Amino acid sequence: MPATPNGSPDAPAPPAGRVRWRDSLRTRMVLWSSVLNAGLLLVTALAFYFGARWLIVQNARAEADGLARQTVRSLEATLESVQVSGRTLAASATGVGAQPSNLRSLLVASLAGDPDIAGAMIIIEPGLLPGDPDGFTWYIRRDGPTLVEQSVADLGYDYATMPWYVRTVASPRPWWSEPYANAATAGEYFSTYNLPLWRPGDPPGAPAVGMVSLDVPVARLAELVTGISGAGLQPMLFSPEGLAVVHPDPDVQMRLGAAELAARPGRGDLAPLAAAIAERRPATFEHRDAGRNALGTVVVPVADSGWSFALTASDQHFLHRLDRVAVGVALASLIALLFALWLARRYSGAIAAPIEELTDSAHHFSEGDFDYPLPYVERGDEVGVMARAFDAARGSIKEQMQEIGEMASARQKLESELSIARDIQQSMLPAARAFDTRHMHVEAHAVLEPATAVGGDFYQFSELEPGVLWFAIGDVSDKGIPAALFMARTLTVLEQMARRHGTPEKILAAASVRLAENNDTCMFATVLCGRLDVASGRLRLASAGHEPPLLLHADGRAELLALAGGAPLGFEPSDDYPLHEGVLAAGATLVGYTDGVTEAFDADNRAYGSERLLRVLAAGDDAETACRRLLEDVRAHAGEAPQSDDITILAISRARDLDSAGAAAHAVATQGETSVRIDGARTHADVLRMTDAVDALLARHGASAAAIHDARLVVEEVACNVVEHAIAPDAPLQLQAHLDGDRLRLEFRDRGAPFDPTARDAPDLDLDIAVRGIGGLGVFLVRELADAVDYQRIDGCNVLRITLRLDAAHDMESQA
Numbered sequence: 001m002p003a004t005p006n007g008s009p010d011a012p013a014p015p016a017g018r019v020r021w022r023d024s025l026r027t028r029m030v031l032w033s034s035v036l037n038a039g040l041l042l043v044t045a046l047a048f049y050f051g052a053r054w055l056i057v058q059n060a061r062a063e064a065d066g067l068a069r070q071t072v073r074s075l076e077a078t079l080e081s082v083q084v085s086g087r088t089l090a091a092s093a094t095g096v097g098a099q100p101s102n103l104r105s106l107l108v109a110s111l112a113g114d115p116d117i118a119g120a121m122i123i124i125e126p127g128l129l130p131g132d133p134d135g136f137t138w139y140i141r142r143d144g145p146t147l148v149e150q151s152v153a154d155l156g157y158d159y160a161t162m163p164w165y166v167r168t169v170a171s172p173r174p175w176w177s178e179p180y181a182n183a184a185t186a187g188e189y190f191s192t193y194n195l196p197l198w199r200p201g202d203p204p205g206a207p208a209v210g211m212v213s214l215d216v217p218v219a220r221l222a223e224l225v226t227g228i229s230g231a232g233l234q235p236m237l238f239s240p241e242g243l244a245v246v247h248p249d250p251d252v253q254m255r256l257g258a259a260e261l262a263a264r265p266g267r268g269d270l271a272p273l274a275a276a277i278a279e280r281r282p283a284t285f286e287h288r289d290a291g292r293n294a295l296g297t298v299v300v301p302v303a304d305s306g307w308s309f310a311l312t313a314s315d316q317h318f319l320h321r322l323d324r325v326a327v328g329v330a331l332a333s334l335i336a337l338l339f340a341l342w343l344a345r346r347y348s349g350a351i352a353a354p355i356e357e358l359t360d361s362a363h364h365f366s367e368g369d370f371d372y373p374l375p376y377v378e379r380g381d382e383v384g385v386m387a388r389a390f391d392a393a394r395g396s397i398k399e400q401m402q403e404i405g406e407m408a409s410a411r412q413k414l415e416s417e418l419s420i421a422r423d424i425q426q427s428m429l430p431a432a433r434a435f436d437t438r439h440m441h442v443e444a445h446a447v448l449e450p451a452t453a454v455g456g457d458f459y460q461f462s463e464l465e466p467g468v469l470w471f472a473i474g475d476v477s478d479k480g481i482p483a484a485l486f487m488a489r490t491l492t493v494l495e496q497m498a499r500r501h502g503t504p505e506k507i508l509a510a511a512s513v514r515l516a517e518n519n520d521t522c523m524f525a526t527v528l529c530g531r532l533d534v535a536s537g538r539l540r541l542a543s544a545g546h547e548p549p550l551l552l553h554a555d556g557r558a559e560l561l562a563l564a565g566g567a568p569l570g571f572e573p574s575d576d577y578p579l580h581e582g583v584l585a586a587g588a589t590l591v592g593y594t595d596g597v598t599e600a601f602d603a604d605n606r607a608y609g610s611e612r613l614l615r616v617l618a619a620g621d622d623a624e625t626a627c628r629r630l631l632e633d634v635r636a637h638a639g640e641a642p643q644s645d646d647i648t649i650l651a652i653s654r655a656r657d658l659d660s661a662g663a664a665a666h667a668v669a670t671q672g673e674t675s676v677r678i679d680g681a682r683t684h685a686d687v688l689r690m691t692d693a694v695d696a697l698l699a700r701h702g703a704s705a706a707a708i709h710d711a712r713l714v715v716e717e718v719a720c721n722v723v724e725h726a727i728a729p730d731a732p733l734q735l736q737a738h739l740d741g742d743r744l745r746l747e748f749r750d751r752g753a754p755f756d757p758t759a760r761d762a763p764d765l766d767l768d769i770a771v772r773g774i775g776g777l778g779v780f781l782v783r784e785l786a787d788a789v790d791y792q793r794i795d796g797c798n799v800l801r802i803t804l805r806l807d808a809a810h811d812m813e814s815q816a
Contacts (some may be wrong), residue, residue: 015575020579023630025348025355026348026351026352026353029165029351029639030341030344030345030348031083033344033348034337034340034344037337037340037344038337040588041337044054045326045329045330045333049322049326052322053319056318056319056322058792059318059437060232060296060313060315060318061284061296061313063313064233064296064311064312064313065284065300065311065562067228067233067311068235068309068310069225069300070220071224071228071235071309071311072300072301074224075224075225075237075307075309077304078216078220078224079176079216079302079303079305080116080118080323081116081399082116082193082216083193083305084173084411085110085113085117086110086193086195086212086213086616087107088110089110089212090121090194090195090196090197090212093106093122093124093197093210094124094197094198094209095200097129097132098124098130098132098136100136100138103122103136103138103402104140106120106122107120107121107140108139110214111140111142111147114214116217116220116306117214117216118141118142118188118190118216118220118551119140119142119184119214120139120212120213120215121137121138121152121212121213121215122136122138122210122211122212123136123137123152123159123210124137124209125160125208125209125210128209128210129199129209135210137152137153137159138152139155141185141186141215148510155183155184156183157584158481160810163214164177164192164194164210167194168194168196168211168213169196169207170208171194174193174194174196175194175306176191176193176194176242176305176306176307177191177192177193177240178239178243179191179218179239179243179254180192181471185215188219189218189219189254190215190216190218191216191221191239192213192214192215192216193214193215193216194211194212195211195212196208196210196211197209197211197212197761221237221246221307222237222245224311225237225246228311232314232316232317233311233313233314234248234308234311234312234313234314235248235310235311236248236309236311236312237308237309237310238257238277238308239306239307240305240306240307240780242258242259242274242308243256243257244256244258244261257274257531258270258278258442259274259278260671261274265705266290267289267290269287269295269471270449272285272287272297272299273299274296276299277308277310280301280306280308280334281299281301282298283297283299284296284297284298284299290359293314293316294315294316295312296311296312296313296315297310297311297312298310300447311541322785335742341501343451347698352565354375354376354379355386357375357376357382357386358374358376358386358390360391361373361374361375362390365390365394365397365584370397374387374391374394377391377684408795415453418453418454418481419453421453421484422453422454425450425455425484425487426448427450428458428488428491429446429460430444430460430462432444432445432623432624433461435463435467435469436534440535440537441654442469442534442652442653442655443622443623443624443651443652443653443655444461444623444626444652445622445626445627445651445653446459446461446648446651447627448647448648449596449643449648450479451643451644451647452594452647453644454481455479455483455484455485455487456475456476456477456478456483456486456487457473457474457475457476457487457594457596457647457648458476458487458490458649459471459473459474460473460491460495461650463494464498464502467533468531468532468533468534468653469532469534470498470505470507470530470531471527471531471532472498472528472530472592472648473527473528473546473592473593473648474490474525474527474544474546474594475525475596476490476523476524476525477570478523479645479646482521482523483523486525486570487525489515490515490525490527490569490570492543493514493515494507494529497510498529499512499623502531503531504530504531504540504541504542504570504577504579505542507529507542508527508529508542508569509573509575509576509577511527511569512544512567512570512572512573512575513573514571515569515570516571516572519570522569522571522672524568524570524571524759525544525568525673526544526545526547526568527544527545527568527569528541528543528544528546528547528549528563528592529541529542529543529544530542530549530590530592531800532584532652537586537588538581538582538583538584539581539582539584539590540579540580540581541561541563541579541580541581542563542565542566542577542579542580543563543564543565543566544567544569544577544656545565545567545568546565546592547595547597547598548560548562548591549561549590549592549593550565550590550592550613551584551589551590551591552588552590552591552617552619552621553588553699554585554586554587554588554619554696554699554700554704555619555700556618556619556620558614558615558617559614560610561580561582563578563707564578564580565577565578566578584652585654585699586654586655586696587654587691587699587700588617588653589621589623589651589652589653589654590652591626591627591649591650592650592651593648593649594645594646594647594648596643596644596646596647596648597634597647597648597649598610598613598636599639599644600634600638600643600645600647601641601644602637602638602639603639603640604642608634608637612633612637613630616630616633617629621653622651622653622655623651623652623653624651626649626653627649627650627651630649631647631649674697674701674738674739674740675738676694676697676737677734677737678690678693678734679733679734679736680733681719681723682732682733683723684720684723686723687716687723689728690715691712691716693737694711694712694737694746695708695711697737697739698711698744698806703744706803707806707807710785710804711744711746711804713782713785714746714782714785714804715735715737715746717778717779717781717782718746718782718802719735719748720731720778721778722752726750726752726755726798727751727752728750731750731752733748733749733750734748735747735749736749742805743787743803743805743806744803744806745801745802745803745804746804747799747800748799748801748802748803749797749798749799750797750798751796751798754793754798756791756793756799757779757783757789757791757800758783758789758790758791759791760780761765762780782802787803787804787805787808788803789802789803790802
């Protein structure tokens with residue numbers, strides 16, 4: 001199944017001049033503009049979204065950092081207030097003396113001075129202060145609006161062995177304890193600020209005489225921290241030992257430390273938190289929790305108290321609103337894109353409509369309807385430019401089509417004129433014809449095939465006088481009409497000169513003078529001119545630079561006659577045209593041709609050549625057969641190759657007419673017969689027919705020229721003697737010639753007076769001719785040439801039998 005123009009084998013082809021919607025320029029404009037707008041909108045939206053996202057996250061980080069530091073400042077203020085109260089209590093406890101009431105008053109004042117302090121305690125070991133052998137231990141804590149007071153011993157402590165006491169008196173500076181809860185705190189978690197006591201004036205490093213401590217409820221610290229929770233913020237408070245005192249996970253709070261949190265499966269992201277708390281340094285880091293939520297955490301130490309505060313901000317919380325806004329913007333953008341698509345389709349339709357109309361007009365132009373209306377030529381935009389370009393192209397095409405039509409008419413007229421010229425040129429050439437003179441029959445035949453409509457080749461033959469055939473064949477330089485005109489002039493001149501001058505060399509010499517006159521084009525013609533005596537076969541040839549003619553002998557041998565030619569006709573006057581004389585024997589054919597024969601090329605650019613020319617003809621070919629056979633062979637050689645030159649063939653064949661009146665003969669018509677008989681010879685003309693018949697017999701059987709010559713002499717001598725001296729009016733001469741191998745056997749019969757030529761003495765050739773007797777030389781010549789001569793008188797007839805050995809004549813010729 002053939003594919004449609006769009007490549008789909010099933011899609012039907014659109015009507016002529018229509019465009020499929022998917023191939024339409026309008027569709028492509030809408031598609032590409034929509035894709036471009038959507039792409040730009042998408043890129044812009046993504047840039048805005050990610051920019052806003054980055055900005056929101058950074059603001060959230062900054063806000064979380066600020067909140068963390070503000071919360072730490074609140075914690076620092078609370079703890080610093082307690083620390084100041086502690087230092088005041090410690091300084092006053094060794095300064096007011098050992099009076100217990102004074103020391104109790106200091107504890108009560110400390111509780112009253114700072115509401116964040118939930119309890120206060122003083123321990124002075126016995127005997128370490130002057131005048132105080134018993135020491136002092138007292139603890140007061142808040143219990144709602146009242147105070148609960150009791151000694152340390154009442155609390156069940158042996159303070160001297162308690163770790164927090166040992167650490168405090170051994171420590172050079174105060175410290176905050178880990179959160180704890182017991183009966184003394186009524187189950188409430190406290191963190192205690194512990195300070196060692198020194199006597200006034202003790203040097204640095206002196207042993208402590210006791211300690212003071214102030215209790216702060218953990219709930220008070222948690223209250224300061226948890227106030228900022230929510231809105232994506234997760235506050236965390238860690239004790240000096242790293243315990244998670246405040247944590248969003250209840251299972252973690254007061255149970256796990258920071259290091260334990262980071263060690264939990266999937267929470268390696270908290271390792272920076274644990275490290276910052278352990279090293280009591282600030283830190284800020286981003287991480288993802290086990291649910292892959294993006295988080296940002298800031299860690300801030302609470303002064304030098306050992307407490308640390310951490311605040312984690314969730315990106316998702318802050319980006320949630322942005323995502324909602326982004327979805328809304330995307331929906332709005334999609335609606336805007338659809339609207340833009342609708343507008344683009346309408347706008348592109350308005351743009352493409354003129355193009356479609358121009359396309360429709362162009363389609364009509366392609367069908368030859370050049371008068372179809374062409375719109376928009378008045379517009380000043382690109383459509384108008386295109387319309388005017390179409391209009392100009394239409395005018396140009398119409399003009400060119402008119403020119404093509406005129407050229408076609410001119411060409412048709414020229415071809416018609418060339419056809420007429422060809423007919424005229426052909427009419428100048430003679431048709432095949434035959435010439436008969438007594439017993440001889442001559443045929444002249446020719447063919448001419450021009451390479452173009454008209455050519456420069458020509459031929460001519462005519463009977464100048466009874467029994468004389470004049471012929472010519474020529475080739476004019478160049479081709480076409482100039483060659484045809486020069487051919488006509490050359491042929492006319494040759495005919496005129498042939499009527500004025502009898503011989504070929506004179507004809508060519510006179511023609512060279514005429515054709516050289518006013519020959520400004522420097523054209524020339526090669527010519528082979530000949531004259532043939534029909535009866536005797538005497539042949540005269542002259543060549544003006546033409547191809548050598550081919551002579552086909554009666555026995556089938558073919559040869560090219562090497563003529564010494566003169567200059568072609570037309571260059572300059574010349575009288576140097578050597579004359580060639582010979583005999584066109586009976587059964588022979590003379591073939592003239594132009595170079596279009598020998599230079600006919602095949603598809604492989606190989607020329608026909610002289611070798612093929614010598615092989616193509618066969619014995620017995622008359623003029624017409626020779627022309628036809630040669631032309632067919634040239635065509636077969638050329639094959640499909642174009643004809644490169646005019647082809648002209650002229651053939652003249654000569655044969656005996658043995659059936660003419662006055663003679664009855666059994667002529668040898670075909671090769672293979674070995675005898676011939678001639679009856680009724682009475683005249684010398686009949687004798688000539690006898691010799692020709694014997695010549696033909698011998699020629700057909702390949703006898704040498706010497707043998708034919710000898711046989712002709714013998715027949716002429718015997719027959720002429722009989723015709724002149726012994727012929728009876730009612731008893732003509734009879735001749736029977738028979739080939740017997742290499743011998744020719746002749747038998748002459750006549751009813752004349754008895755005459756035995758063998759009885760005649762041979763003439764004395766040494767005598768002077770004036771004293772020698774008349775006659776006898778002919779008989780002597782016959783006896784010398786013959787191999788055997790026999791005479792008999794049979795039934796009143798002279799029967800003379802002569803045998804000639806054909807190879808003897810050939811041997812003599814070779815010796816000569």
